[in-house]
Amino acid sequence: MKSVDVKILDPRMREQLPTYATMGSAGLDLRACLDQPLVLEPGMTQLVPTGLAIHVADPGYAAVILPRSGLGHKHGIVLGNLVGLIDSDYQGPLMVSAWNRSNSAYTIEPMERLAQLVVLPIAQIQFNVVEDFDTSTRGTGGFGSTGKG
Numbered sequence: 001m002k003s004v005d006v007k008i009l010d011p012r013m014r015e016q017l018p019t020y021a022t023m024g025s026a027g028l029d030l031r032a033c034l035d036q037p038l039v040l041e042p043g044m045t046q047l048v049p050t051g052l053a054i055h056v057a058d059p060g061y062a063a064v065i066l067p068r069s070g071l072g073h074k075h076g077i078v079l080g081n082l083v084g085l086i087d088s089d090y091q092g093p094l095m096v097s098a099w100n101r102s103n104s105a106y107t108i109e110p111m112e113r114l115a116q117l118v119v120l121p122i123a124q125i126q127f128n129v130v131e132d133f134d135t136s137t138r139g140t141g142g143f144g145s146t147g148k149g
C-alpha cells in the first residue's frame with residue numbers, strides 16, 4: 001500500500017484518521033471539522049475544513065475529493081467544484097466545498113463524514129504538435145455517434 005504524509009490540523013482527527021471502510025474501498029471518508037452544526041441553505045456553498053493536510057509528493061499520483069453517494073443522492077449535498085483535485089505538491093489544508101444543490105436546508109454536523117478522498121495514478125504528458133492524427137476507429141465521432149441501442 002502506498003504511504004502518504006498527513007498532518008493532523010484538528011486534534012479531533014487524531015483518534016479518527018480516515019481508513020478504508022472495507023478491503024475493497026477506494027475512498028477514505030473526510031469529516032467536517034466544524035465547531036458547531038452548519039446549516040447549508042438550498043443553493044449555498046461553504047468551504048469546510050477536514051482537519052487534515054496531505055502531501056502526496058509523487059507527481060505520478062493525485063488525490064481527488066468526491067461526493068459521498070448517500071449524501072449526494074438523498075440530500076443533494078455534493079461539491080461546489082463538482083470534483084476537488086489535490087495536486088501532488090499541495091501541502092495546505094484539505095478543504096471540502098460543500099454545495100447544497102437540493103431545495104431543502106441540510107445541517108452538517110461537526111465531524112460528520114462529508115466527502116471522500118481517492119488517490120489516483122496520474123500521467124503527466126507533454127504535447128507533441130502534429131498536423132494530422134494517425135487514423136483511429138472512432139475518428140472525430142462523438143456525442144452519441146455510436147447510437148443509442
Ligand SMILES: O=c1ccn([C@H]2C[C@H](O)[C@@H](COP(=O)(O)OP(=O)(O)OP(=O)(O)O)O2)c(=O)[nH]1
Nearest residue numbers: 065081083084085086087090093094095096097
Ligand atoms: O476541493 C478542493 C480542491 C482543491 N483543493 C486544494 C488542493 C489543490 O492542489 C489546490 C488547488 O486546486 P485547483 O488547482 O483545483 O484550484 P485553482 O483554482 O486552479 O487554484 P490554484 O491557482 O491554486 O491552482 O487547492 C482543496 O483543498 N480542495
Ligand SMILES: [Mg+2]
Nearest residue numbers: 085086087090
Ligand atoms: Mg490550479
